[in-house]
Amino acid sequence: MADSMLKLNNITMQFGGVIAVDDFSIVVKQNEIVAIIGPNGAGKTTAFNCVTGIYPPTSGQVFFENRLIVSNYPNKKMKALYAGGNKNFPKEKVCLTPDKITRLGMARTFQNIRLFKSQTVFENVLIATHLHQKCNLFSAVFRLNHQQEQAARKHAMDMLEVVGLLEVKDELATSLPYGQQRRLEIARALATKPKMLLLDEPAAGMNPQETAELAQFIRQIKERFRLTVLLIEHHMDLVMSISDRIYVLDFGRLIAHGTPEQVQDDPKVIAAYLGEDEE
Amino acid sequence: MKVFKIILSLLLAIIACLLIFFSINALDLSALLKEIVPLETMQQDAGLEKAVKRINDCLADGNQNRALRSLNRLLDDYPDKVHLDVQTKLDLFFYRNNKVMLTLGVYVLFFSAALAVSAFLKQQKHQTAVLVAILVASLYAGIYIVEDLVGVNSMLMTVLKKGAIYALLAVSMNLLNGFTGLFSLGQAGFMLVGAYTYAIFTIENTSRAQVYQYYQGGLVQFTLPTLVAILLAGLAAAFFAFLIGLPVLRLKSDYLAIATLGFAEIIRAVLQYDGLGRITNGSNLLRKFTTFNTALFPFAVSGICIALIALLIHSTYGRSFKAIRDDEVAAEAMGINLFVYKQLAFVISSFFAGIGGALLAMYQTTVQAAAFTSAMTYEILLIVVIGGMGSISGSILASFLFIASSEWWLRFLDNVTYIGTFKVPFFRSGFRMVVFSVIIMVVVLFYRKGIMGDKEFGLKSLMEPRKGGKRRG
Structure with missing residues (x-):
């Protein structure tokens, strides 16, 4: 347990009558690349959003570096439904906001790219360095934090260099081609100096060659920054080539997990992706 | 280039010294008068003697402007009796333009010093700083000289004063609406808090009984220094913003706008409440507080505030x-x-709105809560939109244009005008606002993102391309 980076305990997320994620538990160890896969609408992004604090799960807990960051349990009528006869049903509620979770060292990217539209590429990354600038309003206004500011700028430049966007640093973020926008999102996440990186469909909309490059790139940054990576992906090539372990979700439920080879051969997974035989 | 700059700065320094020298050594008026009106001519004419005496009396009272006016009249009335040769004419010119020459001299001296410094600076950043210093100095010296030439109460100065205040108000609103993306309409409310706080604490103690005549002379019985009161006005507005922000900032876009608008209306009603009369004077005017006369004051205060916001x-x-x-x-x-x-954005924006409100109170010389309607907020919102959401220089530019056209350039539309015997149609009171609205519509149609968009009018256009230039009013 000591090297567990992220742990989800029985996460359930219910939107009205729809159960998007149902009793989902995973463990991600340090320095691993773990993927969550599943058909469209399987609840992958919902699980991500619960982990990063965008909304609290209906029930369940999330631990980050063995620290409880999200914990929620239903009350009243819902409680009877969830707890059943369990008298030890936990009650504690913890719900850190996304900014606090990022401060702990978990950075993410978004499925539908969310860049700061009116800013340049460089400014986008610079904003993310804000996290590590410890200065009050006064010193920021009167530029007493000059050294910190210089360091932040340098750090942002380094990150741009890592993702190979240094040449376009003064262009408007939204004017970049799609693949570069994805890279910029990763650069921005890296600029918060995370211990863990959550990538939400990083290869969406990329062609096979770009996907192969991305796989190479993810492995590279993982080594360089000693990251733990959790990713959601549709592209099987990418997932199979870089993941250490894979969790498969279908209709919110965990249907299989294991190494890429194990998952590939699992009949349940094949059924979920290709549909079951009628007979 | 370096040598050229140094030579130029030396030349300018010499000119500056000459200017300062002449303005300091200008003869004072009583001495000048003895030159212009010789003793024997004066004794021959009783009227002339009286006029000279009047000027001397004015001088004794320390009223220079009136003395000058009397002198002008004297020169007009007795053109043949006065003794005017080149020497006295020159002395008279120096005397009349004493202030302008002194300002100009100090300014040119500053300019030459800046030029000399810039000749030795290598870094681009420092060069920019010198350029900014020169531009700011030009601005203030220019205002001082123009004010001296056209008179404090002329239309130009009125527009400049009000424009400077509105620039601060617009920039503070832009900080919230344009830069942070919070659509708030509480500006008038925070201005009102600022204006009242300022007014209440700077009414002369001797006038309090008169101002608060319906409320036993009021509760506050001390007067704060002007700058302290202005700061307090900002802090009071910021404090209100902090309290209101706690619940209201959890709302988004339109709902936030409605909630802040509601606050502005509530605060306006509360300040007119009779029960608070001993502090706020109920629905009566607050007056006889410290005001400013010269346009330099609002320019200085707005300039500093806008610079802080830009930083x-x-x-x-x-x-x-x-x-x-x-x-x-x-x-x-x-x-x-x-x-x-x-x-944070809400509180800071309100802080500067409060300061802007205090300046507006000083400009108006009286302040009444009933005047701070939501229409005032819309006026400022209009400036922000026309100038460009997210552009400081746009807001500044737009506020001067807005004030100039609404107060000055379009005035003629309100007057019934005849060309020969032909009465120009539509020209009557209120037509100005119609034309004004049409102009605004046209501007919004053709500059969808405002005059400046979210760009800044920076030093970029003046020097080689680089970022981070800021302009001020």
């Missing part, structure tokens, strides 16, 4: 504000605490 926007805090505007979810994922930063 803030270009700091790491400003970047976070812009991130929130562009994408709240992503901003939060970058570790920016949404609530804290929204609250």
Whole structure:
């Protein structure tokens, strides 16, 4: 347990009558690349959003570096439904906001790219360095934090260099081609100096060659920054080539997990992706 | 280039010294008068003697302007009796333009010093700083000289004064609406808090009984220095913003606008409440507080405030504000605490709105809560939109244009005008606002993002391309 980076305990997320994620538990160890896969609408992004604090799960807990960051349990009528006869049903509620979770060292990217539209590429990354600038309003206004500011700028430049966007640093973020926008999102996440990186469909909309490059790139940054990576992906090539372990979700439920080879051969997974035989 | 700059600065320094020398050594008026009106001619004419005596009396009272006016009249009335040769004419010119020459001299001296310094600076950054210093000095010297030439109460100076105040108000609103993306309509409310706080604490103690005649002379019985009161006005507005922000900033876009608008209306009603009369004077005017006369004062205060806002926007805090505007979810994922930063932007914006309100009170010389309607907020919002959401220089430019056209350039439309015997149709009271509305519509149609968009009119256009130039009013 000591090297567990992220742990989800029985996460359930219910939107009205729809159960998007149902009793989902995973463990991600340090320095691993773990993927969550599943058909469209399987609840992958919902699980991500619960982990990063965008909304609290209906029930369940999330631990980050063995620290409880999200914990929620239903009350009243819902409680009877969830707890059943369990008298030890936990009650504690913890719900850190996304900014606090990022401060702990978990950075993410978004499925539908969310860049700061009116800013340049460089400014986008610079904003993310804000996290590590410890200065009050006064010193920021009167530029007493000059050294910190210089360091932040340098750090942002380094990150741009890592993702190979240094040449376009003064262009408007939204004017970049799609693949570069994805890279910029990763650069921005890296600029918060995370211990863990959550990538939400990083290869969406990329062609096979770009996907192969991305796989190479993810492995590279993982080594360089000693990251733990959790990713959601549709592209099987990418997932199979870089993941250490894979969790498969279908209709919110965990249907299989294991190494890429194990998952590939699992009949349940094949059924979920290709549909079951009628007979 | 370096040698050229140094030679130029030396030349300018000599000119400056000459200017200062002449203005300091200008003869004073009583001595000048003895030159212009010789003793024997004066004794021959009783009227002339009386006129000279009047001028001397004015001088004894220390009323220079009146003395000058009397002198002009004397020169007009007795053109053949006065003794005017080149020497006295020159002396008279020096005397009349004493202030302008002194200002010009100091300014040119400053300019030459800046030029000399810039000749030795190698770094681009320092060069820019020198350029900014020169531009700012030009601005203030220019205002001082123009004010002396056209008179404090002329239309030009009125427009400049009001324009400077509105520039601050517009920039403070832009900080919230344009840079942080919070659509707030509470500006008039915060201005009102600022204006009242300022007015209440600077009414002369001797006038309090008169101002608060219906409320036993009021509760506050001390007078604060002007600058302290202005700062207090800002702090009071910021405090209100802090309290209101706690619940209200959890709302989004339109709802936030409605809630802040509601606050502005409530505060206006509360300040007119009879029960608070001993402090706020009920629904009566507050007057006889310290005001300003010269346009330099609002320019100085707005200039400093706008510079502070510009510095803030270009700091790491400003970047976070812009991130929130562009994408709240992503901003939060970058570790920016949404609530804290929204609250911060709201409080800072209101602080400067409060200061702007205090300046507006000084400009109006009286202040009454009933005047701070939501129409005032819309006026400022209009300036912000016309200037460009997210552009400081746009707001400044737009506020001067707005005030100039609404107060001055379009005035003629309100007057019934005849060309020969032909009565120009539509020209009557109120037509100005119709034309004004049409102009605004045209501007919005053709400059959809405002005059400046979200760009800044920077030093970029004056020097080689580089970022970070800020302009002020």
